[in-house]
Amino acid sequence: MNSLNFNIDNGYLEGLVRGFKGGILKQTDYLNLIQCETLEDLKLHLQSTDYGNFLANEASPLQVSVIDDKLKEKLVIEFQHMRNQSVTPLATFLDYITYSYMIDNIVLLITGTLHQRAISELIPKCHPLGSFEQMEALHIASTPAELYNAVLVDTPLASYFIDCISEQDLDELNIEIIRNALYKAYLEDFYKFCQTLGDSTGAYMSDALAFEADRRAFIITINSFGTELPKDDRAKLYPRCGKLFPDGLAALARADDYEQVRAVAEYYSEYRVLFEESSNNPGEKTLEDKFFEYEVMLMKKAFLDQFHFGIFYAYVKLKEQESRNIIWIAECVAQRHRAKIDSYIPIF
Amino acid sequence: MSGKDMISVFPSRMALTLMRGRLRGAQKGHSLLKKKSDALTIKFRGILKKIIETKTMMGDVMREAAFTMAEAKFAMGDFNNLVLQNTDKAQLKVKTKRDNVAGVNLPVFEAFHDGSDAYEYTGLARGGQQIDRIKKNFAKAVTLLIDLASLQSSFVILDEVIKVTNRRVNAIEHVIIPRIERTLSYIISELDEREREEFFRMKKLQGKKALARAAAERNRNTSEEQYGPAASLLDRERDEDLLFD
Numbered sequence: 001m002n003s004l005n006f007n008i009d010n011g012y013l014e015g016l017v018r019g020f021k022g023g024i025l026k027q028t029d030y031l032n033l034i035q036c037e038t039l040e041d042l043k044l045h046l047q048s049t050d051y052g053n054f055l056a057n058e059a060s061p062l063q064v065s066v067i068d069d070k071l072k073e074k075l076v077i078e079f080q081h082m083r084n085q086s087v088t089p090l091a092t093f094l095d096y097i098t099y100s101y102m103i104d105n106i107v108l109l110i111t112g113t114l115h116q117r118a119i120s121e122l123i124p125k126c127h128p129l130g131s132f133e134q135m136e137a138l139h140i141a142s143t144p145a146e147l148y149n150a151v152l153v154d155t156p157l158a159s160y161f162i163d164c165i166s167e168q169d170l171d172e173l174n175i176e177i178i179r180n181a182l183y184k185a186y187l188e189d190f191y192k193f194c195q196t197l198g199d200s201t202g203a204y205m206s207d208a209l210a211f212e213a214d215r216r217a218f219i220i221t222i223n224s225f226g227t228e229l230p231k232d233d234r235a236k237l238y239p240r241c242g243k244l245f246p247d248g249l250a251a252l253a254r255a256d257d258y259e260q261v262r263a264v265a266e267y268y269s270e271y272r273v274l275f276e277e278s279s280n281n282p283g284e285k286t287l288e289d290k291f292f293e294y295e296v297m298l299m300k301k302a303f304l305d306q307f308h309f310g311i312f313y314a315y316v317k318l319k320e321q322e323s324r325n326i327i328w329i330a331e332c333v334a335q336r337h338r339a340k341i342d343s344y345i346p347i348f
Numbered sequence: 349m350s351g352k353d354m355i356s357v358f359p360s361r362m363a364l365t366l367m368r369g370r371l372r373g374a375q376k377g378h379s380l381l382k383k384k385s386d387a388l389t390i391k392f393r394g395i396l397k398k399i400i401e402t403k404t405m406m407g408d409v410m411r412e413a414a415f416t417m418a419e420a421k422f423a424m425g426d427f428n429n430l431v432l433q434n435t436d437k438a439q440l441k442v443k444t445k446r447d448n449v450a451g452v453n454l455p456v457f458e459a460f461h462d463g464s465d466a467y468e469y470t471g472l473a474r475g476g477q478q479i480d481r482i483k484k485n486f487a488k489a490v491t492l493l494i495d496l497a498s499l500q501s502s503f504v505i506l507d508e509v510i511k512v513t514n515r516r517v518n519a520i521e522h523v524i525i526p527r528i529e530r531t532l533s534y535i536i537s538e539l540d541e542r543e544r545e546e547f548f549r550m551k552k553l554q555g556k557k558a559l560a561r562a563a564a565e566r567n568r569n570t571s572e573e574q575y576g577p578a579a580s581l582l583d584r585e586r587d588e589d590l591l592f593d
């Protein structure tokens with residue numbers, strides 16, 4: 001796909017996304033928000049932004065969970081509109097974006113079913129962007145193996161299951177390991193897909209997905225210190241589509257503590273900076289915060305170029321970050337704990 | 349003695365000794381109960397102080413834990429549902445023990461871990477450190493809650509027991525002992541009166557005996573005057589009645 005034919009199929013949606021991007025909260029909006037004393041003030045300030053009256057119909061004592069739900073709903077409505085208007089290959093691209101939510105939903109449903117919770121209770125708790133038709137059918141299964149054979153084979157995620165998990169693994173492995181294995185397969189698949197799209201999309205998405213892969217590798221390594229996760233199992237969870245593949249990943253698999261991880265990061269200039277500026281002391285930015293900042297910077301770059309699909313991916317990520325920021329500020333306001341209220345990640 | 353409460357008993361020396369014994373018993377019981385009440389009150393005040401301390405600490409710890417929850421949500425997204433669905437058995441359980449304070453059985457709750465951490469891998473790819481912190485903070489909050497629960501239940505039980513003991517102490521002091529004392533004084537007064545009566549009777553008897561003797565004396569003297577001195581067979585030479593001499 002090239003610049004000439006892009007607008008035939010995707011021009012409307014690119015324009016739409018750029019419009020949405022213009023509505024993302026600016027630094028001044030955030031400064032207004034952190035001055036709020038109550039959640040009602042917050043609602044008032046949000047009314048003057050692109051969010052408008054999305055909280056207008058809510059019951060009087062506003063709660064943070066309500067705000068959270070409404071923010072998610074708004075993103076879902078926008079995304080589904082775009083998905084409904086799109087044609088392949090953009091439609092497939094947007095589907096790939098939803099797969100990550102689908103993985104979360106499936107993990108939630110498997111956990112619930114294993115503990116004999118009613119499916120009707122679990123379905124409302126799933127993320128709406130990740131819903132798939134077979135969700136309702138999950139209650140017929142009572143063990144993960146049945147679940148796989150009856151239901152999951154029909155979902156688009158079936159191939160991820162085959163790649164990394166066998167039937168007995170589903171029963172034994174901890175659910176988080178399953179989740180991370182699925183996510184690894186998903187990232188690698190997405191990466192391959194973007195390469196087939198070529199051009200700017202391929203270029204931009206490779207960068208974005210490489211960063212995501214490396215970030216997961218680092219964080220999985222750091223978080224697995226102190227748990228009983230054996231090193232080879234850990235190595236199986238590293239997505240291979242990042243800059244760290246293969247040497248960095250091998251080094252990470254051998255790492256035993258934080259300092260060794262830092263040493264691995266020294267070889268890669270972007271990651272070295274992140275590790276240097278972060279620390280675990282309270283009051284300074286943590287490593288996860290630095291990763292969020294880097295992600296935001298990468299996503300903003302998408303909008304500098306035209307005629308590629310990266311802007312859709314970037315838009316979803318930036319909107320998510322914005323929701324997280326707003327919820328963070330809302331929680332600080334609601335709990336009257338203003339000490340760290342400006343630990344949000346500013347976007348524009 | 350009407351209108352005043354008193355044990356009805358036949359006033360006798362035996363009853364007196366018995367009553368004295370009862371009075372001694374009542375006084376000993378009173379002092380023992382008072383000691384028990386004092387010990388319980390001291391423990392009560394100690395518990396009250398600890399409750400106030402624990403409650404203020406509770407407020408802070410809960411606030412801290414709720415804030416850590418917000419931080420974890422920021423780093424990781426919504427993990428609440430996943431954790432809720434994954435709960436199976438309780439990992440922190442409570443054992444009860446009985447503690448004996450001055451004869452009162454107070455329950456004490458002790459927390460203990462059962463099983464390993466089921467949420468070891470939560471947040472493996474994102475937010476693991478915040479999840480760790482949340483686990484610690486909420487665990488602290490739960491142990492504090494358990495302590496507060498034992499303190500509050502002992503507080504309530506002690507309160508009841510102290511009220512009952514004080515009521516008994518007052519009852520002994522204001523009802524039982526005065527009753528016994530009144531009975532004792534009644535018995536003593538009855539006994540004294542009886543002695544007086546006895547004494548009076550003796551005196552009267554003696555008076556009567558003296559009069560009777562005096563009357564008998566007088567009777568003897570009057571018959572001598574009337575009939576002369578009584579003749580005696582032995583002081584005459586010749587007896588007229590004898591015909592042949």
